[in-house]
Ligand SMILES: Nc1ncnc2c1ncn2[C@@H]1O[C@H](COP(=O)(O)OP(=O)(O)OP(=O)(O)O)[C@@H](O)[C@H]1O
């Protein structure tokens with residue numbers, strides 16, 4: 001059985017500056033991995049490259065997803081194949097109702113997989129269920145995508161989409177930033193509800209607190225574009241104690 | 253880049269196929285000789301069996317036109333038009349006759365399909381000819397608009413609404429036509445309008461009597477029937493006291509025409525307490541990948557809010573034509589009258605759009621509202637040009653203008669040219685304008701959720717123009733939405 005995601009010796013440049021210098025990471029189905037690391041260490045960059053954001057030049061290494069070459073696929077193909085990125089900064093799309101967006105996206109993914117479109121009643125039923133479980137009011141779904149949403153609402157909207165699309169790989173980039181304690185718990189419950197033996201999660205965070213709610217199987221420390229240490233969930237506690245200083249030298 | 257290439261390729265193929273279908277088969281004897289002279293004008297008038305007064309009206313316009321200069325102030329650039337090298341009258345253009353949809357260019361069919369046009373209607377638009385007997389049945393049974401049209405005609409007649417080709421109205425309702433024709437856009441108005449007055453081929457005439465609310469949108473009927481009205485269209489719509497009418501012009505299906513120059517005139521008259529809502533979707537051929545060919549669309553559209561509390565509302569979705577020169581305007585003559593202009597103008601490839609509106613406040617407490625959404629992609633240029641003016645006596649005039657431009661890519665341009673003239677101190681004019689580039693982050697967000705790049709652009713743009721789309725009649729808005737996405741295909745590489 002091959003891993004769900006295999007990042008091998010990945011080297012990435014942005015505008016002639018190398019940001020990732022040979023990063024490797026293996027994620028199997030059913031696992032939850034946490035990635036921690038100081039600001040600017042390349043966490044978001046890694047998530048963007050996995051999702052296929054333009055503007056990054058991969059100069060070395062490879063990424064396999066379900067055994068296939070991910071870097072050969074367009075970002076929408078990756079999404080249809082089950083790659084989901086919950087953004088650190090979800091964007092606003094004025095004039096496009098959230099409901100319309102969810103439906104368009106879900107159907108685009110289904111179509112790409114050769115599945116039939118969901119009927120309107122089935123779709124509505126599904127969205128309402130998920131929204132209710134995340135404490136998202138119906139009127140929010142009628143508003144423009146993320147337009148005028150609070151920071152917490154934006155993050156919940158990301159989890160809503162994750163629940164709706166049922167991806168096999170969820171990358172959560174600082175899902176906890178800007179969330180108050182209650183919102184964090186609700187969002188984390190939403191994420192936990194999606195944990196399954198068919199699915200893996202990569203949780204990027206700065207804080208141990210999130211990992212109390214979403215308990216990881218593995219923790220990786222990133223510094224200056226590399227994974228410098230991996231361990232179990234206790235590694236996060238250790239970091240909380242001692243900070244990143246010890247790794248900074250290591251990476252240099 | 254592949255998407256762009258594909259579009260280029262598609263356009264090229266359609267071009268070639270148009271010729272294969274033989275646009276050269278127009279019956280020669282039905283054509284006026286090339287060029288424009290008094291004889292051409294007489295020829296047209298005679299072909300239409302017009303009364304003497306109409307011929308005189310045309311001739312006067314023609315004489316005037318000879319003294320006029322083509323305007324050059326718009327931000328459009330095109331080779332000089334040789335007016336003596338054009339045909340001014342041809343019998344209704346013969347569409348290539350095809351036996352079935354199998355013979356139609358699959359690319360055209362794909363567009364129809366994307367627009368969600370019903371099969372039978374696709375056949376009619378593409379010019380498929382059914383055997384005589386079969387055709388009637390098919391049209392009546394399958395394609396509503398035509399059979400509905402007959403039913404509609406009856407209902408309209410009962411309501412007292414006159415709705416017919418203007419050529420018929422000239423013969424059947426000469427008093428109404430004489431009274432109103434040229435009363436909003438005088439024959440001397442501008443170069444293109446004067447040309448139209450001399451040589452207009454046909455168009456529609458609508459008269460809604462006092463107190464009558466036109467029982468239906470004058471729309472579905474049109475989609476089919478308007479195709480062949482030719483290059484110099486003339487439309488006249490009158491809403492008498494307290495009347496209401498909503499009129500829809502155009503078609504979302506691609507319209508191809510070998511006539512390069514289109515110079516239409518539309519006149520609207522709203523009397524006391526009357527309301528006219530005029531919606532347009534324009535999708536003429538925009539030209540090929542190098543910007544060659546394509547329709548030049550020089551239109552004069554003007555509404556006269558002649559009576560108190562009258563209202564005229566223009567809504568337009570402009571996606572086609574190589575060059576668009578178009579400023580639907582309102583003359584707010586009656587006290588408390590209101591003018592509205594809602595516009596979506598999309599330009600892609602080498603298209604040039606110079607469009608906007610004029611709100612001329614003459615009466616007291618007149619109000620106007622302008623919402624313009626310009627979207628420029630490819631190497632196109634998109635200009636909003638607007639004038640809001642308040643006359644000395646237009647006490648309490650109010651205007652609100654919002655012009656938003658969206659740029660896709662970095663080879664296109666969006667320009668806003670607003671003119672404001674207030675001749676009295678009580679006028680209150682507000683103007684807001686924004687220009688933004690379509691955001692890479694927003695597009696990436698969409699594709700990360702499974703939308704293709706083109707779907708993402710379509711979605712974002714539809715969000716951008718939502719306020720205007722909402723002004724369109726319901727069933728039409730859905731089509732317009734799809735059309736917007738289609739017209740932006742290939743705009744992102
Ligand atoms: N488009 C870009 N152009 C130039 N530099 C970039 C670009 N994107 C990222 N970088 C640089 O790459 C490095 C890694 O950035 P990245 O956003 O991946 O860090 P991060 O680990 O997610 O940080 P944070 O914890 O603050 O979110 C930073 O030094 C950043 O400035």
Ligand SMILES: [Mg+2]
Pocket residue numbers: 043044045088173
């Ligand atoms: Mg980050």
